[in-house]
Each structure stands twice: as structure tokens, then as C-alpha cells.
Amino acid sequence: xxxxxxxxxxxxxxxxxxxxxxxxxxxxxxxxxxxxxxxxxxxxxxxxxxxxxxxxxxxxxxxxxxxxxxxxxxxxxxxxxxxxxxxxxxxxxxxxxxxxxxxxxxxxxxxxxxxxxxxxxxxxxxxxxxxxxxxxxxxxxxxxxxxxxxxxxxxxxxxxxxxxxxxxxxxxxxxxxxxxxxxxxxxxxxxxxxxxxxxxxxxxxxxxxxxxxxxxxxxxxxxxxxxxxxxxxxxxxxxxxxxxxxxxxxxxxxxxxxxxxxxxxxxxxxxxxxxxxxxxxxxxxxxxxxxxxxxxxxxxxxxxxxxxxxxxxxxxxxxxxxxxxxxxxxxxxxxxxxxxxxxxxxxxxxxxxxxxxxxxxxxxxxxxxxxxxxxxxxxxxxxxxxxxxxxxxxxxxxxxxxxxxxxxxxxxxxxxxxxxxxxxxxxxxxxxxxxxxxxxxxxxxxxxxxxxxxxxxxxxxxxxxxxxxxxxxxxxxxxxxxxxxxxxxxxxxxxxxxxxxxxxxxxxxxxxxxxxxxxxxxxxxxxxxxxxxxxxxxxxxxxxxxxxxxxxxxxxxxxx
Amino acid sequence: xxxxxxxxxxxxxxxxxxxxxxxxxxxxxxxxxxxxxxxxxxxxxxxxxxxxxxxxxxxxxxxxxxxxxxxxxxxxxxxxxxxxxxxxxxxxxxxxxxxxxxxxxxxxxxxxxxxxxxxxxxxxxxxxxxxxxxxxxxxxxxxxxxxxxxxxxxxxxxxxxxxxxxxxxxxxxxxxxxxxxxxxxxxxxxxxxxxxxxxxxxxxxxxxxxxxxxxxxxxxxxxxxxxxxxxxxxxxxxxxxxxxxxxxxxxxxxxxxxxxxxxxxxxxxxxxxxxxxxxxxxxxxxxxxxxxxxxxxxxxxxxxxxxxxx
Numbered sequence: 001x002x003x004x005x006x007x008x009x010x011x012x013x014x015x016x017x018x019x020x021x022x023x024x025x026x027x028x029x030x031x032x033x034x035x036x037x038x039x040x041x042x043x044x045x046x047x048x049x050x051x052x053x054x055x056x057x058x059x060x061x062x063x064x065x066x067x068x069x070x071x072x073x074x075x076x077x078x079x080x081x082x083x084x085x086x087x088x089x090x091x092x093x094x095x096x097x098x099x100x101x102x103x104x105x106x107x108x109x110x111x112x113x114x115x116x117x118x119x120x121x122x123x124x125x126x127x128x129x130x131x132x133x134x135x136x137x138x139x140x141x142x143x144x145x146x147x148x149x150x151x152x153x154x155x156x157x158x159x160x161x162x163x164x165x166x167x168x169x170x171x172x173x174x175x176x177x178x179x180x181x182x183x184x185x186x187x188x189x190x191x192x193x194x195x196x197x198x199x200x201x202x203x204x205x206x207x208x209x210x211x212x213x214x215x216x217x218x219x220x221x222x223x224x225x226x227x228x229x230x231x232x233x234x235x236x237x238x239x240x241x242x243x244x245x246x247x248x249x250x251x252x253x254x255x256x257x258x259x260x261x262x263x264x265x266x267x268x269x270x271x272x273x274x275x276x277x278x279x280x281x282x283x284x285x286x287x288x289x290x291x292x293x294x295x296x297x298x299x300x301x302x303x304x305x306x307x308x309x310x311x312x313x314x315x316x317x318x319x320x321x322x323x324x325x326x327x328x329x330x331x332x333x334x335x336x337x338x339x340x341x342x343x344x345x346x347x348x349x350x351x352x353x354x355x356x357x358x359x360x361x362x363x364x365x366x367x368x369x370x371x372x373x374x375x376x377x378x379x380x381x382x383x384x385x386x387x388x389x390x391x392x393x394x395x396x397x398x399x400x401x402x403x404x405x406x407x408x409x410x411x412x413x414x415x416x417x418x419x420x421x422x423x424x425x426x427x428x429x430x431x432x433x434x435x436x437x438x439x440x441x442x443x444x445x446x447x448x449x450x451x452x453x454x455x456x457x458x459x460x461x462x463x464x465x466x467x468x469x470x471x472x473x474x475x476x477x478x479x480x481x482x483x484x485x486x487x488x489x490x491x492x493x494x495x496x497x498x499x500x501x502x503x504x505x506x507x508x509x510x511x512x513x514x515x516x517x518x519x520x521x522x523x524x525x526x527x528x529x530x531x532x533x534x535x536x537x538x539x540x541x542x543x544x545x546x547x548x549x550x551x552x553x554x555x556x557x558x559x560x
Numbered sequence: 561x562x563x564x565x566x567x568x569x570x571x572x573x574x575x576x577x578x579x580x581x582x583x584x585x586x587x588x589x590x591x592x593x594x595x596x597x598x599x600x601x602x603x604x605x606x607x608x609x610x611x612x613x614x615x616x617x618x619x620x621x622x623x624x625x626x627x628x629x630x631x632x633x634x635x636x637x638x639x640x641x642x643x644x645x646x647x648x649x650x651x652x653x654x655x656x657x658x659x660x661x662x663x664x665x666x667x668x669x670x671x672x673x674x675x676x677x678x679x680x681x682x683x684x685x686x687x688x689x690x691x692x693x694x695x696x697x698x699x700x701x702x703x704x705x706x707x708x709x710x711x712x713x714x715x716x717x718x719x720x721x722x723x724x725x726x727x728x729x730x731x732x733x734x735x736x737x738x739x740x741x742x743x744x745x746x747x748x749x750x751x752x753x754x755x756x757x758x759x760x761x762x763x764x765x766x767x768x769x770x771x772x773x774x775x776x777x778x779x780x781x782x783x784x785x786x787x788x789x790x791x792x793x794x795x796x797x798x799x800x801x802x803x804x805x806x807x808x809x810x811x812x813x814x815x816x817x818x819x820x821x822x823x824x825x826x827x828x829x830x831x832x833x834x835x836x837x838x839x840x841x842x843x844x845x846x847x848x849x850x851x852x853x854x855x856x857x858x859x860x861x862x863x864x865x866x867x868x869x870x
Binding site: 212234412 | 591592593596597598599600601602604605608609611612637640641642643644648649652653708711712714715720724725726727728812813814815817821828829830
């Protein structure tokens with residue numbers, strides 16, 4: 001009896017899988033024109049107001065479309081929802097001509113009103129990227145007024161409907177990269193009618209004012225979009241299924257029939273999925289595994305310099321913040337100390353021993369070669385002797401009397417822990433100073449850095465749009481993103497001068513000088529430029545790794 | 561007995577309310593902002609988000625969400641996964657975890673009790689020795705190792721077509737994670753059963769039963785097991801609550817969209833509404849399973865009738 005029972009159970013666990021095997025085999029078979037890819041991580045939101053993560057943008061490019069679309073490795077904007085634009089003589093007025101054949105997935109035509117509705121949502125219910133609209137005449141003032149009174153005159157803003165298919169935008173001053181902005185998802189249109197069921201009212205009974213829209217409007221079956229693909233199914237934490245949009249104006253040039261955006265944040269199982277041909281593309285191979293695959297020479301692994309830099313941010317105010325060493329005098333307020341810290345670092349140790357993806361050692365803030373036509377001024381290479389001299393000049397000969405500053409890093413990131421330890425060692429060896437490294441959990445780390453309660457911290461910055469200002473604006477004195485509290489009027493003056501300059505090469509020269517100030521005065525110490533690494537199966541065409549990992553969905557195909 | 565059940569059931573809402581308040585306090589005391597991001601967010605944007613999610617202040621939060629929960633049964637929107645309500649997330653992930661957990665618990669209980677009993681009966685023999693070794697492995701080998709090994713097994717050529725690798729699509733995909741999840745409780749149950757079975761086997765009534773001519777298997781499975789199973793039952797209550805609400809490690813390795821991952825992730829994200837949601841679900845499970853165990857105790861061993869039943 002006993003033996004029978006256990007034997008039976010044992011048999012059952014063995015036989016059951018085999019019995020169902022047939023079903024599984026069919027499923028593992030790859031399909032033509034059907035892409036299955038593992039996106040960078042969970043999709044956080046598909047709402048254009050609140051979106052800020054790479055994976056969310058990537059999917060948005062498949063399901064939505066703006067006036068222009070970014071293309072190619074250089075991200076050049078090409079006409080999409082608009083078939084053309086007239087730019088005024090003074091380069092301040094853009095008149096977009098919308099494509100009459102452009103349709104929403106419910107069959108409605110896409111009109112100027114849809115753009116205006118969507119753009120005003122970002123002014124009235126601001127999100128992280130609302131600041132991009134500040135270049136439009138009256139937009140900033142409108143947003144501030146609306147925040148206070150909840151009403152404001154839309155006529156004061158340079159966004160107007162000329163007719164159903166013509167949209168006119170007026171800027172404060174010429175902006176060389178305005179079309180790049182227009183190609184960025186926060187500038188995409190939305191279908192108001194489909195969102196009405198999701199309004200959050202200030203008062204559910206009176207319904208006098210719209211506070212916002214519940215993000216659920218982006219979920220199928222309620223989502224109404226205008227891109228080459230429609231979102232047909234969204235299984236939380238599992239998969240987002242996209243199908244070709246038959247109503248898309250350029251549907252004949254869309255190659256794929258379906259896309260599965262697989263959600264999988266486990267490194268090992270991601271790779272196994274790719275190996276088992278259950279995934280055709282891993283858009284960002286995690287840093288835990290990429291160097292290993294590179295060392296093994298896996299041929300599907302593609303990599304290139306990314307549009308982002310890893311660096312240390314240094315607190316620059318005369319006194320440390322109160323929570324750090326009781327607000328003592330800050331040695332890093334002295335530019336010589338910052339230079340000494342920077343010049344004594346062997347950055348190649350970090351890239352060759354820790355990150356191991358062939359990253360370029362960074363002496364400049366902006367990754368070289370990622371912006372066509374722009375060249376950074378050379379930064380300062382490693383020079384231990386000079387570093388020691390600078391530190392002595394600043395009053396700390398041989399590191400004597402230098403306070404034990406805390407060095408913060410985000411403990412969720414294993415690479416950063418190793419970098420912090422390496423730098424602690426190097427500073428001790430090369431400058432004779434002691435730094436105390438401190439691992440902090442992600443959310444607290446972000447809070448400490450954004451409220452400037454730190455001395456030294458490891459951070460990163462990725463550009464949003466293809467222009468130098470996406471990097472340099474971060475260090476304006478009044479910038480929200482200026483974590484270093486580095487306030488230099490000359491730097492701001494250069495940025496202002498560049499903003500007024502209409503001639504692109506001259507503008508780039510001015511910005512290079514501004515970037516040069518960062519590269520030599522070190523409110524930040526650039527360590528290395530990131531590398532994008534993706535695993536792309538040879539069944540896939542039309543995906544090539546590039547600095548922003550930007551893909552043009554129309555061109556992608558899967559063969560078998 | 562019915563009085564006991566009613567009495568205990570009446571306690572449940574009170575205990576849950578206390579847990580709610582304590583969890584809420586812990587979630588608010590912890591530093592870090594649910595709305596923070598890799599970039600610094602404009603204070604105006606942050607204020608808008610806080611207003612929208614009724615999180616301007618702890619007081620406002622505590623006034624809004626419990627009321628919402630009591631009147632509509634909703635935990636509110638997740639602060640991290642903004643397209644989903646906490647109820648959406650729980651409804652979606654709890655059944656997955658429960659199926660997986662149930663499967664694991666059935667394997668663990670049946671095999672654990674079976675092996676434990678055999679080991680006790682054949683004390684000092686091969687089965688005893690083998691079960692001890694397996695139990696040792698089960699207890700000391702962390703589930704992430706077992707899970708990773710099984711995951712790699714599923715990606716081998718032989719099994720590649722059988723299981724979806726690192727994905728949950730159909731019930732069969734739960735077999736390997738279920739095995740990984742069952743190993744620890746199985747080992748524990750086997751050891752518990754063996755020890756208490758040895759105890760029972762040496763008692764007088766067993767000798768009497770044998771003396772009056774009952775077969776050995778009849779005595780062991782019918783008379784002894786009923787007594788020996790009591791410690792296992794008291795372990796099963798909380799163990800079932802843990803297993804049925806999901807395991808972070810196993811779900812992470814096999815990429816299973818269960819509830820377990822949210823216990824950790826919601827805290828890391830400071831997703832306060834989701835933290836409260838999963839904690840309340842888990843607490844309800846623990847309370848109910850503990851009650852069920854107490855009731856079962858009475859059924860299995862009539863001598864134990866908790867709470868003044870006459």
C-alpha cells in the first residue's frame with residue numbers, strides 16, 4: 001500500500017510533463033513576422049504625461065506617432081503625422097501640415113485638436129517632461145498660472161489650430177532642435193473622446209474641473225492610438241501584445257504582423273529564453289551577464305557607445321549639508337581639491353576590471369561621437385603627480401587633515417559597489433586620503449542626492465533628445481537636476497549665449513566651451529561612457545544597436 | 561466548536577485593522593518617496609501626483625484609503641504601476657501564487673508524511689537514512705539554487721519544448737517552480753512526521769493493536785498517523801499561508817507573475833497602497849489558516865477542543 005502510493009506519485013510527477021509536451025513543442029516554434037522581445041524592464045506607464053523610462057518610450061514609438069518620428073542611429077526627425085512643415089524667416093513659427101490620411105485606431109481622423117489637447121495636458125497636469133514645452137511662447141507662464149487658479153487663457157500660448165489639419169506653433173526664440181522635440185513622445189497627440197471615461201474630477205458630483213485622467217485609459221481595449229501597431233493585450237508583469245494597425249497611414253511599409261513585449265527581469269531566465277529561441281531580441285543585456293557573453297564571443301551580442309555617462313557628483317557648496325559631518329567646511333568647494341580627486345583616478349581600472357564591456361574611459365561629460373557635428377574640448381587625463389600637488393596647494397599635503405568624507409552609492413546596483421571600493425582604494429593610495437563608502441538602498445539614495453544631502457555620490461545621466469543642451473542644461477545654477485550645487489555665472493552665460501545663437505556650428509562651439517568648464521572644474525568626475533549591449537537573433541532584421549537604442553519599428557522584421 | 565469558529569471569525573476584522581494601521585505607520589516612517597525617480601522631479605509635478613493619489617500627508621492618506629477600502633473594497637491605485645489598481649494586481653497574481661503554492665503544498669505534505677512515516681517504521685534502515693539525507697538537502701539548500709538548477713534543466717534540449725523557459729503561460733509551467741518551492745516544507749514535514757511517529761510507535765496502544773491481530777500497515781496508517789500528524793498540522797497552517805501567497809525567490813527565478821514578488825518590490829518602491837494590499841491579503845491568509853488548523857486539530861484529535869467547546 002505504502003509503496004504503491006509513493007510509487008504512483010513519483011510516476012505522476014514524471015509522466016505529466018511528457019504528456020503535455022506536444023503542446024509545448026508547437027509553442028516553442030518561432031513565427032514569421034512575429035517579434036518577441038524582452039524590454040529593458042517592467043512597463044511603468046504608457047501615459048504620455050508621466051512616462052520617463054526607456055522601456056516605456058520604446059513601446060510608445062510602436063503604438064503612437066507624433067508630427068515627426070526619429071529615425072536611424074542619428075535620430076534624425078522625419079515627417080510622420082505631419083507631411084511637412086513651414087518655418088518662418090525668423091525660425092520662430094512652425095506651421096505643421098497634418099497628413100489627411102492619418103487615423104486613430106478607432107477610425108477617427110487625427111486632427112490638430114488632438115495635438116493641442118495632448119500638449120495642454122502636459123501644461124495643465126505637468127509631468128517630468130513638461131519643461132520641454134518651455135520653448136513655446138507663453139507655455140511656462142500658462143502652466144504657472146494654471147497651477148494657481150486652475151483656469152488660464154489658452155490664447156496666450158503659441159499653440160493654435162489654423163484648421164483641422166494645420167497646427168501653428170510659435171517659439172520664444174529659434175531652437176535648432178525643435179523638430180527633435182516634436183518627435184519625442186511627450187509631444188504626441190491623444191484621442192480625447194476615448195479618454196473621457198477616465199476623467200478624475202475635482203468633485204465627483206459637481207464635475208466642474210478635470211484634475212487628470214486615470215492611467216487606465218492606456219490599457220486595451222480602451223486605448224486608442226495612432227502608431228504602426230495597436231496594443232491588443234496587456235497582461236500585468238507578463239506580456240504586452242501588439243498587432244499591426246491596419247488603419248495606419250503607412251501600413252504597407254510595416255513589416256511585422258505582431259510584437260510581444262515580454263516582461264522578464266531575471267538575468268538568467270532572460271538569457272535562457274533567448275537561447276531557447278523564445279525571445280528574438282533582448283534590448284538591454286544586464287550588466288551582470290553582458291561581459292561574460294562578450295568574453296565568450298557570443299555572436300548575437302551587439303554593443304556600441306551609449307548616449308549616457310557614468311560619473312561621480314561632488315557637492316560644491318562652501319559648507320557640507322547639515323546631515324553630512326554636521327555641516328563642516330567642505331574641502332570640495334575648492335576647485336583644486338575636485339581636480340585632485342579627478343586626476344588621481346585610474347578610470348581604465350574600472351572599465352577593464354569591473355564593467356568589462358569595452359567602455360570608453362571618460363574625460364568629458366558628453367559621450368564623444370554621439371552627436372553629429374559636435375566635438376567636446378579635451379578633458380584632463382590621469383596625472384597623479386599633479387593631483388598630489390593640487391591637493392597640497394589646497395592645504396592638504398599628502399592628504400593630511402583631509403576630512404573622512406562619505407561616498408554614497410545605490411546598493412541595488414552591483415557595479416557601483418565595486419566602483420566605489422576601487423576608487424576608495426585609489427584615493428588612499430594616490431592621495432593618502434580616507435573616504436568612507438556608504439551603501440544606500442535605492443529610494444533613500446535618490447532622496448539623499450536630490451535633496452543634496454551627500455558629499456560624493458555615484459550617478460549617471462542619459463540624454464533625452466539629440467542635442468548638447470540635454471547634458472549641459474543639467475548644471476545651470478537654477479536647474480532642478482543640478483545635484484552638485486555648482487553655481488557658476490560664466491557657465492550660465494555661455495548657455496544663454498548658445499540659446500540665442502541661430503547658427504548651429506557657432507552654437508556648438510559655445511556649448512563646447514561650456515562643457516569644457518564642467519570637464520575641468522569637476523562639479524562631476526566623468527568615469528566612463530556607457531555601452532549599450534543587446535542580444536539580437538539573426539532571424540531579426542532592422543534592429544541595429546545605436547547610442548540611444550532607438551529603433552524604427554516599421555523597419556523591423558523576423559524571418560524563419 | 562461552532563462557538564469557537566464564530567468567536568475567532570469575529571476577531572479577524574479587529575486583528576486586520578490593527579495590522580493595517582501598523583503597516584501604514586511603518587510604510588510612512590520609512591524614508592524615501594514613492595514618486596521619486598532617477599531624475600529629480602519638479603515640485604509642482606510632485607505636488608500634482610501627491611494630490612492625485614491622496615498622499616499629500618499621512619493623515620489624508622489614512623482618511624482616504626481605509627474608507628475607500630471599507631466602502632468599495634478597493635485598495636486604490638498602485639503608486640508604482642500607475643495603470644493598475646492594487647486590486648487588479650492582487651486579482652491577477654494571487655491565483656498564480658495559489659495554484660503554485662497548492663501544488664507545492666500537496667507534494668510537500670503527501671511526500672513528506674509518506675517518507676517521514678516510512679523512515680520511522682524502518683528506523684535505522686535505508687529509507688530512514690535516505691530520507692534524512694534528502695531532508696538535510698531540502699532544508700539547507702536555498703531555494704534560489706534549486707530553482708536556478710531546475711530552470712537550467714528546463715532549457716536543456718530534452719525539455720525545451722515541454723516547459724516555457726522563464727515564462728508562465730500554462731499550468732504545466734508550474735511543475736518545476738512547484739518542485740523548487742516544495743522541497744523545504746517537504747523536508748520539514750518528513751522530519752516532523754518521523755519524530756512524532758517514533759514517539760507514537762512506542763506507545764502502549766500500538767502494542768495492543770498489534771496484539772489483537774491488526775496488520776502492521778493498518779496500525780501505522782490508521783492509528784498511529786492520526787496521532788503523529790498533530791505537529792505537522794500546526795506547522796501546515798502558517799506554512800500554507802506562506803506558500804500560497806507566493807515566494808519571492810522562486811517567482812523571481814522562474815519569472816512567474818505571482819504575488820510573492822510584490823512583497824519585496826512594493827517595499828523597495830515605497831508603493832504604499834500595494835504594500836498595504838499585499839500585507840492585508842497575507843494577514844487574512846495567516847488568520848484563516850490558523851483557524852483552519854485549530855478546527856482540524858479538534859477533528860483529528862477529539863481530546864483537543866480549543867476554546868471551551870463542550
